[in-house]
Amino acid sequence: MSQEEAEQAFLEFQEAAEESQQSSRPDRISQQQASGLGRIILAFANTPMQYARLTKKAALDLINNRGDWKTNLSKLMYYGAVQNIVFSALQTALFALMFDDEEEDKERDRYFRIANSSADGLLRGLGFGGAVVSTAKNMVLEAIRQAKKARPNYESVAIKALTLSPPVDTKIRKLMSAGRAFTYRNTREKMAKEGFSLDNPAFEAVAQVISATTNLPADRVVRKLDNLTTPIRQETELWQAISLALGYSKWDVGLIEQKTKKAKKAFKGFKTTTFKSKTFKTKTFK
Numbered sequence: 001m002s003q004e005e006a007e008q009a010f011l012e013f014q015e016a017a018e019e020s021q022q023s024s025r026p027d028r029i030s031q032q033q034a035s036g037l038g039r040i041i042l043a044f045a046n047t048p049m050q051y052a053r054l055t056k057k058a059a060l061d062l063i064n065n066r067g068d069w070k071t072n073l074s075k076l077m078y079y080g081a082v083q084n085i086v087f088s089a090l091q092t093a094l095f096a097l098m099f100d101d102e103e104e105d106k107e108r109d110r111y112f113r114i115a116n117s118s119a120d121g122l123l124r125g126l127g128f129g130g131a132v133v134s135t136a137k138n139m140v141l142e143a144i145r146q147a148k149k150a151r152p153n154y155e156s157v158a159i160k161a162l163t164l165s166p167p168v169d170t171k172i173r174k175l176m177s178a179g180r181a182f183t184y185r186n187t188r189e190k191m192a193k194e195g196f197s198l199d200n201p202a203f204e205a206v207a208q209v210i211s212a213t214t215n216l217p218a219d220r221v222v223r224k225l226d227n228l229t230t231p232i233r234q235e236t237e238l239w240q241a242i243s244l245a246l247g248y249s250k251w252d253v254g255l256i257e258q259k260t261k262k263a264k265k266a267f268k269g270f271k272t273t274t275f276k277s278k279t280f281k282t283k284t285f286k
Contacts, residue, residue: 224247
């Protein structure tokens with residue numbers, strides 16, 4: 001191609017990409033997103049909202065018999081369901097099921113998280129109303145989950161209300177996580193024992209406070225360093241090491257669950273011994 005043809009081709013490529021991906025162009029942002037409230041509630045929802053617009057346009061074209069019905073139907077299926085499901089599946093590391101045998105409950109939980117995340121993406125793409133419905137749905141689901149526990153903690157239901165605003169929710173959760181690290185006795189003991197090491201919970205806790213208060217991604221730096229050095233510091237499989245390097249958490253690839261299972265297996269070898277209690281007579285001395 002000539003210089004002029006290449007520039008035109010790149011502009012067409014950019015136009016096609018911005019049709020369904022992140023874009024800061026004013027004609028790609030709705031009035032709700034541009035408003036002050038939208039910056040708080042609809043943050044990180046640019047792509048879902050563009051998907052929703054494409055889905056709506058394809059549905060209207062299909063109903064009114066405009067354009068090619070096959071193209072409209074494929075857009076409706078792809079942007080309305082497939083794209084959300086694929087993104088949610090990658091986000092929850094569904095591929096881990098291929099390498100690791102999980103319990104049926106854990107596997108069911110992964111599929112539920114994918115379905116719930118896909119529904120949230122669709123709802124948040126509808127604007128303020130969808131964001132409110134998504135938040136209310138998650139609060140109800142959390143209340144049901146807590147009700148099934150032996151010791152329910154309904155404070156987490158109230159915390160779910162913060163998800164209405166992703167930026168506020170992220171900051172509050174980081175501060176809460178840092179606070180828990182200094183509250184629990186086992187983590188405080190680990191802080192004193194580990195010293196200057198990435199296994200020390202104090203590093204991530206302090207980094208979370210810095211991130212929440214200054215917007216500097218200190219916690220992401222600590223987490224990335226921990227992910228990159230984990231295969232050196234502990235035994236991992238090849239796919240787990242690659243996943244950690246790509247940004248998945250230890251929980252997503254099953255490393256934290258493996259530790260718990262090993263700890264449980266270690267206690268199976270011990271036998272409990274019962275001792276008979278003896279009673280002693282007391283003497284009184286004059």
